[in-house]
Amino acid sequence: MEVCVLGAGSWGTAVAHLIAQGGIPVRLWCRREEQARLIGASGRNPHYLKGLLLHQDVRGTANLEEALAGTERVILAVPTQSVRPLLESLPPSAGPKRWLNLAKGLEIATGDLVHRVVASLRPKDPYSVLSGPSHAEEVALGLPTAVVAASRDLEEARAWQDLLNGPRFRVYTGEDVVGTEAGGALKNVVAVAAGIARAMGLGDNALAALATRGLAEMTRVAVRLGADPLTLSGLAGVGDLLATCYSLHSRNLRLGLAVGAGKTLEEARAELGQVAEGAFTVQAVVRHGERLGLDLPIAWGVHRVLFEGASPRLLMEDLLSRDPKPERPEASPL
Numbered sequence: 022m023e024v025c026v027l028g029a030g031s032w033g034t035a036v037a038h039l040i041a042q043g044g045i046p047v048r049l050w051c052r053r054e055e056q057a058r059l060i061g062a063s064g065r066n067p068h069y070l071k072g073l074l075l076h077q078d079v080r081g082t083a084n085l086e087e088a089l090a091g092t093e094r095v096i097l098a099v100p101t102q103s104v105r106p107l108l109e110s111l112p113p114s115a116g117p118k119r120w121l122n123l124a125k126g127l128e129i130a131t132g133d134l135v136h137r138v139v140a141s142l143r144p145k146d147p148y149s150v151l152s153g154p155s156h157a158e159e160v161a162l163g164l165p166t167a168v169v170a171a172s173r174d175l176e177e178a179r180a181w182q183d184l185l186n187g188p189r190f191r192v193y194t195g196e197d198v199v200g201t202e203a204g205g206a207l208k209n210v211v212a213v214a215a216g217i218a219r220a221m222g223l224g225d226n227a228l229a230a231l232a233t234r235g236l237a238e239m240t241r242v243a244v245r246l247g248a249d250p251l252t253l254s255g256l257a258g259v260g261d262l263l264a265t266c267y268s269l270h271s272r273n274l275r276l277g278l279a280v281g282a283g284k285t286l287e288e289a290r291a292e293l294g295q296v297a298e299g300a301f302t303v304q305a306v307v308r309h310g311e312r313l314g315l316d317l318p319i320a321w322g323v324h325r326v327l328f329e330g331a332s333p334r335l336l337m338e339d340l341l342s343r344d345p346k347p348e349r350p351e352a353s354p355l
């Protein structure tokens with residue numbers, strides 16, 4: 022068996038290395054010819070996780086047809102907004118595949134999570150998602166990590182669990198695809214807000230409050246999309262929210278830090294040089310949020326700061342000056 026990883030950024034590279042360490046050869050598809058060539062020549066990805074000497078069974082290629090030929094299992098490791106164009110560009114020779122999505126976001130044009138994007142183009146193919154607190158830099162170093170592989174077909178999730186689970190990478194299974202994807206997508210928006218709060222020196226109490234109220238907001242959206250609320254208290258919800266709001270590995274947190282310190286979104290993105298999904302997902306939330314009919318003050322506030330010229334101070338003042346209310350107006354027996 023061979024596995025194909027589409028996308029040779031930080032996460033695609035770390036996961037390809039992990040799978041090869043487990044004894045399975047990997048074809049790592051790079052969109053740039055030069056990147057594939059350098060991976061072949063040096064055993065390192067020249068732009069992402071540069072310090073990592075890739076396992077010898079990771080083979081870089083920029084040829085999509087070659088990357089996919091004869092492989093049944095394909096991992097999607099490109100940013101969310103690139104999933105649809107990438108799938109649309111697959112060669113006709115690419116037959117049915119079993120997909121594992123790593124991207125964490127909502128598509129701006131449709132407001133959809135990635136499973137819906139894939140289902141719209143590959144309706145018959147089995148689909149799973151991998152999510153949870155998993156900074157590529159730490160996985161590449163072999164530091165202990167736990168994630169969840171979710172699929173509506175539990176056998177499918179188990180198959181990915183078998184493939185990925187290892188002594189330092191613990192994979193749980195789940196069946197709640199919506200909750201697992203919603204947690205991973207929405208925590209990125211909260212992490213941007215956390216970065217803004219940190220840059221403003223608002224303190225640890227404020228950060229904890231933001232993360233907790235962020236979780237309430239994430240859960241509200243996720244449940245409206247069809248998630249089991251308990252999924253949001255698992256690795257793909259609370260777990261990833263903590264990793265992202267509190268770790269300087271997080272690109273979303275760093276984007277918030279830069280914007281909170283007065284940089285423009287363009288400056289912050291250029292400084293980062295990698296994708297911060299929260300800046301895209303927040304556009305989807307705001308654009309499609311009305312149809313959800315939900316109160317989403319953190320997402321609206323992040324959108325105002327990133328795209329409408331509002332000052333970070335105003336965002337925090339707005340959040341703090343809202344009318345007092347019960348912590349759980351939507352309280353359920355759970």
Ligand SMILES: NC(=O)C1=CN([C@@H]2O[C@H](COP(=O)(O)OP(=O)(O)OC[C@H]3O[C@@H](n4cnc5c(N)ncnc54)[C@H](OP(=O)(O)O)[C@@H]3O)[C@@H](O)[C@H]2O)C=CC1
Nearest residue numbers: 029030031032033052099100103123124125156157295296
């Ligand atoms: N990094 C991490 O720790 C984790 C990331 N994720 C998620 O994984 C996804 C990918 O993130 P990550 O690897 O970190 O991102 P990076 O910014 O590190 O890399 C993005 C990769 O996607 C490629 N890419 C971008 N646009 C396109 C496109 N239109 N067509 C084809 N390829 C494209 C880039 O190619 P090029 O280099 O040519 O620009 C690059 O290889 C995101 O959704 C992220 O949230 C999930 C868990 C952990």
Ligand SMILES: O=C(CO)COP(=O)(O)O
Nearest residue numbers: 153154155156271272273
């Ligand atoms: O999802 C991640 C860790 O689980 C990576 O977060 P960032 O995209 O903010 O770096």
